[in-house]
Amino acid sequence: MYELSGFDVTRSNSHFKLCDSVVSIRLNEFTKMVEVAAVANPIPTEMFRFRTLEELMALANTNVHLPDIIGEVSDIRTTYNDHAQTTQRVMVTIKVDNDATVCVSVFDSVAELLHKRLEAGVVQPRVMVATNINPKFVGGRLYLNATSGTHFYFDNEVTASRTLFEQLSTRPENDTTSGKQYRGVKKLEPVSLGELNNYVLNSPPQSIEFLCKARIVSLETTNGWCYISCAKCSKKLQRGISSFTCTTCFNASAVGVVRYRVEMHVESGEDTAVFVAFDSAMSKLIGVRAAEVANPMGQGEDPLGYQIPQFLQDIVGNAYIFHLKLTEFNFSGNHKSFTVARIFDPNDRIPGPTFAPHYIDQAK
Ligand SMILES: [Zn+2]
Known part of the structure; x- marks a missing residue:
């Protein structure tokens, strides 16, 4: 707690009303802050500005208010960007007042952070508070879009969410002993290498993911172990005389970054296959980014000639356990290789069905 003196008072930002007050305090060079040990009137540690559904609808598409919301979580859906291998979007369906449901949509870096927090929890949260959300009508439906200023609080994390959580727990129709599991981690079926090869020959083309255990026999280096990619879109760059061109970004002087593209001959018993791992999977396995060992600006020659780093040789x-992502292309009969999304040490925990402990157990 501080005592503040010597400050300016200005009108609050009217573009985004981040607070209810019409004026705000602006600190200047004469401002003094003195810590106060105790005060007669305690100041509340949390102050949310929750809005009803009706108020949220009135605020939609106005861009003037970034309200806070609270509700009971009924569903969470996470969308991955396969190319970037990051969380692209998290859609949380929550019940607000009068049991009406609305969708909170969270994108990009905020989605990535939210996904990580949800993943860290054993069970799906039941109550969510989201601050500074921007309500929008898209195609006649109300979406509560998270902004870069959005913070999320769950269940017991703040007083407001704890109060609602406790209210919900006392409702007789709610079974409080079984928490729903966050489905962000996809459940992957383990298959043998033989089953995998057989599957692509005998199944209709589809997008499907598997876990498959195999041993790396050798690295296929005909195409090198890395490529020079566009720093912006990750696509392979065309080398010019003195610059790189990205045909995806239409940029004739793109910034080149070395990324992994490692082809591996793998085997399991009698069965063999070729797996291809890209930058995200290889960086996570090895703990070193390709850009840290090879630099297209420093090494002028073609990445085909880049020497294979010892730590790559060491995985042979x-x-x-390979997390494989099959596309329809894999079923075309002349498929050459399977794309690897992640590589796990067999001793590490594998994402798969886990049993959610009871809330009661958690409280112990
Ligand atoms: Zn590009």
């Missing part, structure tokens, strides 16, 4: 002979 090891058995791993």
